[in-house]
Amino acid sequence: MLEDRTKRALTAMRRILRTTELNSKQVMRETGLTPSQLIFLQILDEEREQTAGHVASRMGITQATTTVLLQKLEAMGMIQRRRGEHDRRQVWLSLTEAGRKALAIAPNGAHAQFNKQFMDLEDWEQAMLIASLERVAAMLGNHEPGVAAVLDASELLAGQEPERTETGR
DSSP: OOOHHHHHHHHHHHHHHHHHHHHHHHHHHHHSOOHHHHHHHHHHHHSSOEEHHHHHHHHTOOHHHHHHHHHHHHHTTSEEEEEOSSOTTOEEEEEOHHHHHHHHHOOOOHHHHHHHHHHTSOHHHHHHHHHHHHHHHHHTTOOOTTTTSSOOOHHHHTTOOOOOOTTOO
16 A cells, blocks of 8 residues: 555646646647747747757757757748858747747646746755656656656647657657
């Protein structure tokens, strides 16, 4: 029989997963975007133009995952690419009008709610929460730091295979 504290911990994890799942469904239903795609657009909206590397860094995802996201968003007409004027190898990304419209109708999801409440915590509380969550991830056998930088269950909900990174995970 599971100990009471173990039951409480597992219940809390199920609640987090369920909230993430419901948020993913709502975002997908209202915008046609996955939460990762929505966050990608939000980062581009914060500043006029960004490089893919900057967006990857801000999201905590690999360059390969970023490339897949930007290809999908570009195909949907949400973002556009522009070659650098001084360095033609550099590619700048920006929102299109369709991307701005998608952001305007997007619900404030679990990520936004978590971010606001998390930022209101004291530094020591943030550090403690991060350490606890990293420990839970390690206890579940996940030792790769970039594997789930952005919560996104939408591919699973839609019956699709999750996006793969260069490590095959």
